[in-house]
Amino acid sequence: MTIHNPAHPGEILKELVIEPLQLTITDVAAHLDVSRKTLSKVLNCRASISPEMALRLELVFGKPSADHWLKLQNAHDLWMTRQNKSALNVEPYKALVA
Structure with a gap:
């Protein structure tokens, strides 16, 4: 079974909301009380939620909940990290033989 890359939540925000x-990005940024640059980074997947x-x-939008946005971000981040797990340079403990 192949697991695909979960979409970055910025893509979801842009395409589904x-x-x-x-x-406009300018209007949404104003409603969120963040800079246009900050929102643009999220929408272009250059910054995390x-x-x-x-x-x-x-x-601002009601739904989805903050929890949902964070779960989307976490799923994306974990998938990305798993793609480079060899760089972590860790190995499992070996089972002890009695």
Whole structure:
């Protein structure tokens, strides 16, 4: 079974929330009380959704919840980290033979 790369939550925000509502990045940034540059970084997958940003999104859009945004971010981050797990340079403990 092949597990695919979970979408970055910024892509989801852009494609499923901002674009369908025909909102501008400038307007959404103003409603979130963040800079346009900050929001743009999230939307272009160059920045993660922080707990603060997740709560801002929940307060502005209602749904999905902040918890959901953070779960999306965590799934994406974990998948990305797993792609480079050999760089962690760790190995499992060997079972002790009695």
